[in-house]
Amino acid sequence: MQKFGLVVIGAHSGVRLTSLFEEYQNQNILLVEPVPYNIALLKENTAKYKNISIETSAVSEKNEIKKFYYVKPDAVKKLGKHWASGIGSFEKEHILNHKYKRFMVNDSHIEQIDIQYLTFSSLIEKYSIFSIDLLQIDVEGAECGILNSINFENIEIKKIIFEFKHFDGTFTEGPKLKSIKEKLIKFNYQLREIDKENILAEKN
Structure with missing residues (x-):
């Protein structure tokens, strides 16, 4: 089993993640991106990093x-x-x-x-992950399903950044977002909006 510094679900081309690549350059990094032309750019933009793995499946609630x-x-x-x-x-x-x-x-x-779609549990099993310092999720409305599926008793995740603006439909926030906030608080995360689109959940 391995510790991962950074796991990004919805890595796009990786251009906006450069500062995180540097921050976690001495730790394992996993980038998940299913869009074919983004995968090509992601591989190109991360070629110099030997600690980065790229997963080309999508993450959802079912395999x-x-x-x-x-x-x-x-x-x-x-x-x-x-x-x-x-x-x-x-x-x-x-x-x-x-x-x-x-x-x-x-x-x-x-x-x-x-x-191919993988569940979050299948993803962490595939890469033998038992802990993550930062999990970042930007998957255009599928964040709720992923967060809801995580068994926080089976994996240690210190920080989670997730986009919330599409939680209950495109550009809609509602009961699904409220439910996920309650779940994260239950597992001792402190929540704060870091901008108009993203929430940081950090373990107390």
Whole structure:
């Protein structure tokens, strides 16, 4: 069994994680990213680090192969929003719900593929993880399912940063977020919003 300094579920291209790569350069790092063109960039951007493992499955509540949706690379350029490469989702509607007058996304802009989904417990078993210093989750609304599935009695996680703005639907917060907050508090985490999109949960 191994200690991991950093586990990121939804690592994108890794560009925004550089400071964390440096912080945890002497510890194991696991990056999870299922979007094909992001995987290619992630491998390129982390090539110099020997302590980084990349997992190309998605993390969900079941071990299964099912559909995954993301904005096509040419559509990211056409639509003119670089962040569109980071809104891959288990649900096509989640991507379409980002539509507004400056981001006119439609069905033709979306790629659909079949990929492997792993549960969080299967992920940590695959990499023999028994403790994590920082778990970061940014998975476009699937955060709730992942956090809800974690058995905090079986793994030690010191800090968790997770995006909360899509917890109860696209750009919606509600009872699911409240439930996860209650679960984390029950397991002795202190919570605080670190910006308008993310919460830090840190063990007391």
